[in-house]
Amino acid sequence: MAASRLPPAALTLKQFMRRQQVLLLYRKILRAIRQVPSDSDRKYLQDWARGEFKRNKSATEEDTIRMMITQGNMQLKELERTLALANS
Numbered sequence: 001m002a003a004s005r006l007p008p009a010a011l012t013l014k015q016f017m018r019r020q021q022v023l024l025l026y027r028k029i030l031r032a033i034r035q036v037p038s039d040s041d042r043k044y045l046q047d048w049a050r051g052e053f054k055r056n057k058s059a060t061e062e063d064t065i066r067m068m069i070t071q072g073n074m075q076l077k078e079l080e081r082t083l084a085l086a087n088s
Helices: 013-033 039-055 062-087
Strands: none
Touching: 013 039, 013 062
């Protein structure tokens, strides 16, 4: 019998898609944080974002992950609005 080529911990398509959503959100947040003018505020926000993603890294329940992505997107929009107001 032929052995499977996939590693035992291969992601399902759904898990792979969620992972891509999380990584995209993480990159968008870090890009938005780069626009913060104050060095100390930028460092604080970077540490906060990294800490939140690391803290929730082990989440596996689909509903929980979807909720966290939604909350992250809302926080990103709020940060973008705040930066737009500060730059105008």
